Amino acid sequence: METRRKKTSPRTRLVTGTLAAAALTAGTFGAVSASASTPERAQSSAASAASSAVADRNIHQTRHLTVDAATRAAQAALKAAREDGQRVTVAVVDRNGNTIAVLRGDGAGPQSYESAERKAYTAASWNSATSDLVKRLESTPTLKDIPGTLFLGGGVPVAAGGAPIAGIGVAGAPSGALDEEYARAGAAALGAR
């Protein structure tokens, strides 16, 4: 999952809060909002105002599914479930444990939402299908007490280059085996050419 960044440029610039105050105070009541990602150009100009830099050795990189890929996977899982007449929710969680996409299928039970998220989180954490992780509880039953996890079939990991990058979780079908089948259909959509 982690790859040390190679030394294309010896060091990148450090920016510490140099966004122009003019930009920050502009606008009327309610007009300025939760803006996190300034467009590249604004950032570039801000960066040029900064004087320090983060040494490259201080940085490592992680890989993530794009939102388009995550959506495509979730839709593929929903479609597979629908073809079986099943009503499920699908969630895609990245390796940092943050949810990228959730789609609540029409008529899926209320418990399916958080179940799907937790299955995806669990699969991404251990880089293993939750149906396999259930077996670990035989020897280590308290594994399931880790906050945020759910040891129930229906979660599958997504890996790239041998390292976990995401998890897909499905919940709402009458069995974990079915849920997992749909989750795998979602994962399969990521390798389509």
Added chain:
Amino acid sequence: METRRKKTSPRTRLVTGTLAAAALTAGTFGAVSASASTPERAQSSAASAASSAVADRNIHQTRHLTVDAATRAAQAALKAAREDGQRVTVAVVDRNGNTIAVLRGDGAGPQSYESAERKAYTAASWNSATSDLVKRLESTPTLKDIPGTLFLGGGVPVAAGGAPIAGIGVAGAPSGALDEEYARAGAAALGAR
């Protein structure tokens, strides 16, 4: 949002926990999962085993966006933001306050996820854009203390037949006006022929 159900059939059947025990106990460790929505056929046979019925006057109906519609709206909002070089998260919440779909755009800030959900929730609750609701705080500043809400531009309601059925929330752009623009692009996608 609510329509009293007309009397096509005088009463529908009441089912109280009649799913066959055989189905419930089948399977191996980990094989049975979070299954809420039994397929139609199973439900029909279960219903036939039931002897009581819910009188129609006890039932009302609510309308919801399908997951396909919600996904299409979210994707349209993301696309509009991307064309502006903005990184945002989009959420669609139904009139019951439950999230139907969330898509976290690539590179959107961490605060955008819950912001988007809350803006959508707020717009669906008052059937009004959050940019308009912000103005209500001048006379009633404590409105914003209601749990789950966020009075910040970027949330727009979706209505059908004059009643609210959902809310779309966008967060992550540098201003609430931009966030709202993308949310409206999402809403527009719902009326496409």
Added chain:
Amino acid sequence: METRRKKTSPRTRLVTGTLAAAALTAGTFGAVSASASTPERAQSSAASAASSAVADRNIHQTRHLTVDAATRAAQAALKAAREDGQRVTVAVVDRNGNTIAVLRGDGAGPQSYESAERKAYTAASWNSATSDLVKRLESTPTLKDIPGTLFLGGGVPVAAGGAPIAGIGVAGAPSGALDEEYARAGAAALGAR
């Protein structure tokens, strides 16, 4: 639970935040409040100001117990318990997992409130009595780790047309069998002519 809406009118109107600003800013400090459901007339006029529409294919419907029906069911359950000299709390939760009604019986223990809600939630999620769901834990013990659930006798589902529309949960009697008996008395009240 879900019925695709038939095509009476080809499309319904889309309203996005068009409530008149005049209405929004009126009132004095503290005078305007948490108002979600604008009366029909106001909504109609607002709708007439809207120019777009939600295509019908984007909408599905769900059925709910009316609050009157839910209250009647809860009162019937309380009455049955009282006749046995039992002190219980009764909750009615809809298929979306939202609580419609809770009545805390006189002298019911403090733990009965959330127990009743969770039993109702669990029964509505799986469309099955919680006493039956307990048996599923033999093969799938981690089912009970799904947030919001409680696998303890006393919850019964309410269905209409073969699909779950609500759950009734009772807690506080000395056994789950008794709790379930009262919950069924509540469900029975829904079919009364």
Added chain:
Amino acid sequence: METRRKKTSPRTRLVTGTLAAAALTAGTFGAVSASASTPERAQSSAASAASSAVADRNIHQTRHLTVDAATRAAQAALKAAREDGQRVTVAVVDRNGNTIAVLRGDGAGPQSYESAERKAYTAASWNSATSDLVKRLESTPTLKDIPGTLFLGGGVPVAAGGAPIAGIGVAGAPSGALDEEYARAGAAALGAR
């Protein structure tokens, strides 16, 4: 609200966990449940097995609305709102801050549930209508930061003998003044002969 208990009997008996073990271990898997209030007879026999007693001076009493009264009040509030074409949720909270009854009106917005509970809680805490309490924020704005409260019109206290015993909260109408009108209709139902 509090009345020191007069000395009918010099001391009542102390019972510390003497429920017969036989009763506790009986039953099958899932058959014994969340039972808090043992029937009077069982309690009497258990009490007779106890050897110590709580001195009367250690006890004080609090008054509560019965669940029947709370339900009647909530229904009266709902009815008043319905006659105005408003969709609201009503909550009744006792002086200890515990919710006795909640009824979510058909079509009430999702934010109305917790709003109603908090308004009721706030009115019961200060024995004052929340529309009056809003005025206190002018001199003490941080009052509203107390957890569980909501300083928004729509909550009214219920008192008996000059002391607060409950609060009724309504949420969902377009103004706090309307919400309060319905809450007062609920309170009025408690004095009906």
Added chain:
Amino acid sequence: METRRKKTSPRTRLVTGTLAAAALTAGTFGAVSASASTPERAQSSAASAASSAVADRNIHQTRHLTVDAATRAAQAALKAAREDGQRVTVAVVDRNGNTIAVLRGDGAGPQSYESAERKAYTAASWNSATSDLVKRLESTPTLKDIPGTLFLGGGVPVAAGGAPIAGIGVAGAPSGALDEEYARAGAAALGAR
């Protein structure tokens, strides 16, 4: 625990938010605070201004330990533990589940605080020692999933007149048997002449 109030006076007065506005708006920034219990005299005058009344049949009463009694019990439990060289926390919870008193003993482990509260809550809920309740898990293992409970020795109920009025919980000693011994020492202090 519950006693229907007898008819000394046919009805008591209903007060709904009539505290004088003058009193409410007085004070300077920060000078008015979280004031719930208005002194008796103020309440009396407020009551005299009220025109409606709560019918007696709408009221029931619950008994509680006074704070002095609860403190004495907690101190007795702490003393018993100290004499054994044990470091514990003691909590007293009323039958409504609300904590009356908590004393964290010097050097008690961090986990003892919430453990003591939950043991007290559990004992008060079932009117039974938690060491007895643990045995119920053999037949009903999911009882322990009820929120707020802890099925671990060290909690004992306090009853009066055959009904539960409180629970005392102790945590921090090396065994539940020891914890319970100290909790019983606390309960014993309530019957002392």
Added chain:
Amino acid sequence: METRRKKTSPRTRLVTGTLAAAALTAGTFGAVSASASTPERAQSSAASAASSAVADRNIHQTRHLTVDAATRAAQAALKAAREDGQRVTVAVVDRNGNTIAVLRGDGAGPQSYESAERKAYTAASWNSATSDLVKRLESTPTLKDIPGTLFLGGGVPVAAGGAPIAGIGVAGAPSGALDEEYARAGAAALGAR
């Protein structure tokens, strides 16, 4: 608050989990409990089995009120309030933010419990009375957004040797000035000879 420990002994022993397994596995179902503080003798023998040591320079010390002192302070505050006919809750929190003692006065409103704890926490955090801290909000209004705090009169710090060691919070009187008066009565009890 912090004093570097002087070098009486050059190093103290490090114990890492050497409690005898025999002791840990002894007991029957439910017999072993939440035991944090092993008696001194057991600890001594365990320590003698350890081979490493914590260098003294790795250790600093913090001062705390004893539970007896905290209880005495809380009782003094309650007594002062009672003499005024006020119903309040009192909390004592240490400089680490952990609650040492809480006493809920008879008839105190439900909101007073958490209010008292937060006032005590706030006073202990800034080593200042909350009535003074309220004034800081004029220049820094967002100070009050720090989780766990409450900027409302009624909290006073307790210091020793010029450093904060605890906070006392009172809530429930009609004004913060009164609450603070009772809190100071509590603090005064700590200096009594």
Added chain:
Amino acid sequence: METRRKKTSPRTRLVTGTLAAAALTAGTFGAVSASASTPERAQSSAASAASSAVADRNIHQTRHLTVDAATRAAQAALKAAREDGQRVTVAVVDRNGNTIAVLRGDGAGPQSYESAERKAYTAASWNSATSDLVKRLESTPTLKDIPGTLFLGGGVPVAAGGAPIAGIGVAGAPSGALDEEYARAGAAALGAR
């Protein structure tokens, strides 16, 4: 922050839960634990067993501070505070909102821990110093209602290549200006050669 991954290899392999069951079930009670990151070798062999692949276009990358860099920054901030005789807590949060490192300085107040985390989170979200963000509240006061944020001086962003990659938050000094000074000392340590 985001860089589309270049096409060194046309596609990387997809692994979906193929960790050998043998490895998963090995070990004794308690011996297998929360293991997320399988060593590289194991992952490689697992990967070789997988048959599908994630298309490169589905992946984007994010940059993070290494834990060594985050620790160095936090220690530099602590050192700067200590030289001023200030007691603070320092937190470093990545652009995904996850905490990388927290160091609670000796004697820092209890409120400083979560304050530091939230300041770092806020700075990383908007790529701006929290002292600048405070100014935005003049035009958009509800920005501060976004969950997880704290608009109080003492948080500075860390950027690389013009995009935010982390935030550093300091809390506990008598002013936000001082807190920010220490946070900047921390950021400066990241560019040191």
Added chain:
Amino acid sequence: METRRKKTSPRTRLVTGTLAAAALTAGTFGAVSASASTPERAQSSAASAASSAVADRNIHQTRHLTVDAATRAAQAALKAAREDGQRVTVAVVDRNGNTIAVLRGDGAGPQSYESAERKAYTAASWNSATSDLVKRLESTPTLKDIPGTLFLGGGVPVAAGGAPIAGIGVAGAPSGALDEEYARAGAAALGAR
């Protein structure tokens, strides 16, 4: 862990909120921040203005790891894991249950953060390695239901003078035995000369 403070000075001074108001109200918008620990000098002068004192018998002391020691231990644990090619998170929690330091290793799974904190908390609570505590669950399975704990190998206690002062928790390696090995490497670093 606790040592009664010996009688160097008969009593230390009590300070109750006497920080000069001038200091409190100084500064501009956003300039004054979360300042808990006033520098020693300011505290001394404040103390001199105080008239009462905390009697020494009211005070006891607890020992803590310094933040430098905790950081060194955490880094030693991370280093040991890295040498094995393992990716883990390390947490150090003091005997009061408060976290002193957390370092999330590069590439550690998302579940490792809270796992590490809970293991450290558990070890500090019982002064025992979590691998030993797991064995206690055989006789007392509900021990693991105590909030904040995690009974999974990887947590080790740190003691001084025979009493627990902290816990170190590691999570993320494929087995609890490995996690514990790294935690012990961290503990070993505390005794280094």
